[in-house]
Amino acid sequence: MDSSSSSAVIIIGAGISGISAAKVLADNGIVDLLILEASGRIGGRILKESFGGVSVELGAGWIAGVGGKASNPVWEIASKFGLRTCFSDYSNARYNIYDRSGKIFPSAIAADSYKKAVDSAIQKLRDLESNSVDDVGNGAELHLTAKTPIELAIDFILHDFEMAEVEPISTYVDFGEREFLVADERGYEYLLYKMAEDFLLTSEGKILDNRLKLNKVVRELQHSRNGVTVKTEDGCVYEANYVILSASIGVLQSDLICFRPPLPRWKTDAIGKCDVMVYTKIFLKFPYKFWPCGTDKEFFIYAHERRGYYTFWQQMENAYPGSNILVVTLTNGESKRVEAQSDEETLKEAMGVLRDMFGPDIPTATDILVPRWWNNRFQRGSYSNYPIICNNRVVNDIKAPVGRIFFTGEHTSERFNGYVHGIDTSKALLEEIRKDERENESKSFLLEPLIALSGSLTLAQSDAVSGLQKCEVPTQLYLSGKLGIPEAIL
Numbered sequence: 420m421d422s423s424s425s426s427a428v429i430i431i432g433a434g435i436s437g438i439s440a441a442k443v444l445a446d447n448g449i450v451d452l453l454i455l456e457a458s459g460r461i462g463g464r465i466l467k468e469s470f471g472g473v474s475v476e477l478g479a480g481w482i483a484g485v486g487g488k489a490s491n492p493v494w495e496i497a498s499k500f501g502l503r504t505c506f507s508d509y510s511n512a513r514y515n516i517y518d519r520s521g522k523i524f525p526s527a528i529a530a531d532s533y534k535k536a537v538d539s540a541i542q543k544l545r546d547l548e549s550n551s552v553d554d555v556g557n558g559a560e561l562h563l564t565a566k567t568p569i570e571l572a573i574d575f576i577l578h579d580f581e582m583a584e585v586e587p588i589s590t591y592v593d594f595g596e597r598e599f600l601v602a603d604e605r606g607y608e609y610l611l612y613k614m615a616e617d618f619l620l621t622s623e624g625k626i627l628d629n630r631l632k633l634n635k636v637v638r639e640l641q642h643s644r645n646g647v648t649v650k651t652e653d654g655c656v657y658e659a660n661y662v663i664l665s666a667s668i669g670v671l672q673s674d675l676i677c678f679r680p681p682l683p684r685w686k687t688d689a690i691g692k693c694d695v696m697v698y699t700k701i702f703l704k705f706p707y708k709f710w711p712c713g714t715d716k717e718f719f720i721y722a723h724e725r726r727g728y729y730t731f732w733q734q735m736e737n738a739y740p741g742s743n744i745l746v747v748t749l750t751n752g753e754s755k756r757v758e759a760q761s762d763e764e765t766l767k768e769a770m771g772v773l774r775d776m777f778g779p780d781i782p783t784a785t786d787i788l789v790p791r792w793w794n795n796r797f798q799r800g801s802y803s804n805y806p807i808i809c810n811n812r813v814v815n816d817i818k819a820p821v822g823r824i825f826f827t828g829e830h831t832s833e834r835f836n837g838y839v840h841g842i843d844t845s846k847a848l849l850e851e852i853r854k855d856e857r858e859n860e861s862k863s864f865l866l867e868p869l870i871a872l873s874g875s876l877t878l879a880q881s882d883a884v885s886g887l888q889k890c891e892v893p894t895q896l897y898l899s900g901k902l903g904i905p906e907a908i909l
């Protein structure tokens with residue numbers, strides 16, 4: 420067991436943001452780091468699992484935003500390491516909408532319903548914008564008028580899926596409107612291992628570096644102007660000058676990590692304002708295909724009077740020919756409901772829906788996989804869901820440091836929250852450390868006579884001397900926009 424080891428920086432969480440933060444620090448010569456990860460692996464919400472003979476992505480599955488003027492950095496890394504991907508064409512989904520008797524809605528009706536839903540949502544969005552309210556809910560306002568099964572189904576795919584027509588999606592705006600599904604046996608997480616290889620000791624695909632500690636659940640962060648003490652569930656204690664916390668917004672909203680002293684009110688208020696989206700991909704394996712195939716049939720939709728009831732389906736034939744796998748996506752309330760029931764019950768419901776669409780004679784799935792992101796105490800949901808018209812202050816407060824604790828993770832990115840890429844990493848901390856070093860150099864020069872004396876002082880007195888090398892400027896100055904991050908903490 421580690422007892423009270425000390426590092427320059429402790430990074431909590433080894434998802435994409437924790438690993439990229441560590442890489443930025445290491446690339447800049449800060450190698451005295453420690454990564455504490457609660458689970459037994461790196462990757463966080465980038466997670467593959469073997470299912471039905473192939474590798475499926477339970478978390479992030481798509482590289483969203485490709486083909487535009489600017490290059491998507493995740494796409495660049497994926498291309499560099501030869502990750503196998505498959506283009507996803509959502510544009511036909513609206514022409515594959517099934518009613519409960521298995522009939523496909525005529526394309527004219529589907530197109531018309533789709534246009535009406537988009538127009539009405541855009542109009543409502545404009546109304547909300549012109550009301551200049553600070554924070555406007557998470558989309559519920561946009562879909563109040565959907566009533567019939569087809570309207571509800573379209574509404575679900577417009578809002579619970581990102582189909583660019585309604586809310587401008589920053590990944591599309593910045594990087595292009597194409598999306599590629601990762602279909603690689605090594606998984607999306609392979610990119611993380613390749614990133615880690617650059618700065619951690621690895622051998623044959625395994626990370627051997629003892630600066631990465633798995634199964635270390637951080638339960639307490641005790642912080643002061645001098646540093647941070649990190650306590651883990653197994654009773655270990657680690658000291659650091661700084662901490663970077665990459666736990667998800669759902670975890671920050673839970674009581675998993677206790678802060679001593681508690682986080683200030685502006686911080687907890689901001690954390691509380693961000694909604695958590697639950698997004699669940701349920702995988703079903705069949706003995707043979709009974710659904711129509713082809714590139715224009717990759718996605719299909721089930722129109723039911725209950726919004727989001729097994730609405731959005733994807734067949735995996737384009738990604739993995741011959742795999743005979745279907746994926747259905749549930750969100751929020753439906754996700755939580757399904758997480759709480761047995762997989763047998765979920766299988767029964769899903770088969771009921773498939774039999775509505777394809778008739779009573781289709782075979783029952785031989786296997787089912789139901790991820791449980793909501794009930795995972797290291798995730799508590801799938802990704803952050805900021806209000807549609809959001810005062811930037813909320814995101815800024817969520818990412819602002821508190822003393823020596825810095826925050827990173829998808830929820831701290833103004834433009835790309837909810838996605839794998841664009842995550843703010845440790846550049847702010849890096850500047851802070853550099854500044855700290857410069858200040859310490861000049862201050863220790865000035866304090867040399869005092870420090871020389873400290874040999875004859877009591878412990879408390881010498882602490883006070885080292886305390887003289889620090890000064891505190893309220894983090895609120897950072898928040899008021901008067902200071903940048905480094906100035907705010909020093």
Ligand SMILES: Cc1cc2nc3c(=O)[nH]c(=O)nc-3n(C[C@H](O)[C@H](O)[C@H](O)COP(=O)(O)OP(=O)(O)OC[C@H]3O[C@@H](n4cnc5c(N)ncnc54)[C@H](O)[C@@H]3O)c2cc1C
Nearest residue numbers: 432434435436457463464479480481637801828829838839
């Ligand atoms: C179902 C699903 C589908 C998605 N689809 C896409 C997609 O198609 N495209 C896309 O770009 N993005 C997608 N995302 C979002 C994407 O996965 C995330 O934005 C991204 O992976 C978040 O990375 P992160 O490092 O910020 O957080 P995480 O990956 O959650 O990393 C945080 C890490 O912190 C650890 N941790 C938490 N608490 C503690 C603690 N107390 N002590 C120590 N460690 C702790 C966790 O175990 C975790 O490993 C999806 C996510 C989900 C769940």
